Amino acid sequence: MSAKFRVEGLTKSYGSNVVVDHLDLEMEEGEFLVLLGPSGCGKTTTLRCLAGLETPESGVIDFKGRHVFDSGRRLNVPAHKRDVGMVFQSYALWPNMTVRKNIAYPLKVRKMREALAGGRVEEAAAMVHCEHLLDRYPSQLSGGQQQRIAVARGLVSRPDLVLFDEPLSNLDARLRDTVRTEIHRLHESLGFGAVFVTHDQSEAFALGDRLAIMRAGRMEQVDTPQRVYADPATDYVAEFIGMSNRLELHRGAEGWRTNAGVDIALERDLPDSDAVVARLWPDDLELYRDLASVPSGVVPLEAELLSSEFGGRTYDVTVAAGQEELRLRASSALHGSWLRGAEEGTKVVVGLRPETMKVYPLDAAAAGAEAVARPLVAAS
Ligand SMILES: Nc1ncnc2c1ncn2[C@@H]1O[C@H](COP(=O)(O)OP(=O)(O)OP(=O)(O)O)[C@@H](O)[C@H]1O
Ligand SMILES: [Mg+2]
Structure with a gap:
């Protein structure tokens, strides 16, 4: 047609x-x-x-x-x-x-x-x-x-x-x-x-x-x-539609590493770039109280609580993980009892599943490149 x-x-x-x-x-x-x-x-x-x-x-x-x-x-x-x-x-x-x-x-x-x-x-x-x-x-x-x-x-x-x-x-x-x-x-x-x-x-x-x-x-x-x-086509689109969590990853000897030094294995190699930016939905991050609670297959990022706001079934939680600020939604049933009184600065662990990340070239994201860059790693 x-x-x-x-x-x-x-x-x-x-x-x-x-x-x-x-x-x-x-x-x-x-x-x-x-x-x-x-x-x-x-x-x-x-x-x-x-x-x-x-x-x-x-x-x-x-x-x-x-x-x-x-x-x-x-x-x-x-x-x-x-x-x-x-x-x-x-x-x-x-x-x-x-x-x-x-x-x-x-x-x-x-x-x-x-x-x-x-x-x-x-x-x-x-x-x-x-x-x-x-x-x-x-x-x-x-x-x-x-x-x-x-x-x-x-x-x-x-x-x-x-x-x-x-x-x-x-x-x-x-x-x-x-x-x-x-x-x-x-x-x-x-x-x-x-x-x-x-x-x-x-x-x-x-x-x-x-x-x-x-x-x-x-x-x-x-x-x-x-x-x-x-499948947001670019980092710009991802940010704009609310995929607000952004992690910079740099290529190291053992794969990819966050600014805070956490290694993340990406399924696919990213040939042309030594630095990429990963995007995640707030719903794709998980909250844990300590490292021991994090299941295998989930990458733990150590973080400090910045704020938590009650939203009914979930709390909207903001944490600082190294230089990066991350937002996630935590189940009120699982976390409400301690989040309600938790102080700013409380140590928490954020769990990240690499397969939920979208990865884009860092330079294109930062410099606002004209070209529409396709994501280098697709979710499952
Ligand atoms: N009549 C005008 N004369 C000069 N510049 C204008 C005129 N109308 C719009 N602009 C400029 O053109 C650009 C785009 O404006 P436009 O109103 O299309 O934006 P928008 O995407 O609708 O933004 P918003 O979400 O704020 O409504 C802006 O930089 C604006 O300042
Ligand atoms: Mg307008």
Whole structure:
């Protein structure tokens, strides 16, 4: 199947600052793509280029075989003719318009008179459970209601592609879950394609058919949540999706060694590098009270407790192992009784299973190399 939405070589600069840098992206019909990346990496700018709110310097944007932007042909279809809906973080409702007029706005600018007359506005309001709010003004709505109206406005014209720019980040945790579920459900029933920007990893894993991790105006990895989780392409991706434990390993006579002098046997030889960085999920590290408790096959790292926070079934524990700070989750049932009163500096042992490590070249990680480096050692 050919891609429905295709972006090729998209470049957008502000002055000398290249914000979107020869970006390529393909999406299938109805696909939900989640865009993740640190602040300033170009997420909003990319969405604005897709929507036609920014003019890129170069590249091609193709929606269903129709070019809406092509720098070579000086083609730039205006925003209201692109069949794209947008939902912003700030809601961006017009304060002087009622909810009804806010939702109707995309139909008006697209001159969709039949839809306007045919009850589409009411239908969109009902989709987000806000049909009773149509005659109010935005200032008379709660944050969650405003965001629902913004979602209704983004969907009302039944666009093929809906762009969501951190639509949930201004909502409190419980509302965020509710609206997130609603967006997910609407996507399932209406089948629009979506690009959804978020900073929240769990939101990204929950919503995305695929995740796109962006770095300095380019895509570092684009893949299913399951594959990104199981096999982050680079140290950057690993860090960004929450694989927060980082250990530097150096080649020694007997194999690989941590900065604290602990030897770790890696299944595979790593030919080109004398230094690598290993990444581990907090869930992949284990907590022990002393060396004697560590089972065979588990590498013990001696450490000192920095903090522990109760989180229900588990404690979030931070320790210092040599120069490295490690995070792990310890079972409340196993460790709650002593962790609750444990003082900072308490000696503990962190258990590491080498097969759960992802290993990347150290220099690429440190220098932010352009090339996408594949992991050198895969988990089992
Ligand atoms: N209108 C503008 N004029 C000049 N520079 C801009 C403009 N808009 C964005 N930038 C710059 O472009 C870069 C990318 O901005 P963008 O808003 O796309 O980032 P982002 O990934 O959405 O970040 P965040 O997660 O903080 O929203 C930033 O360095 C920003 O300062
Ligand atoms: Mg942004």
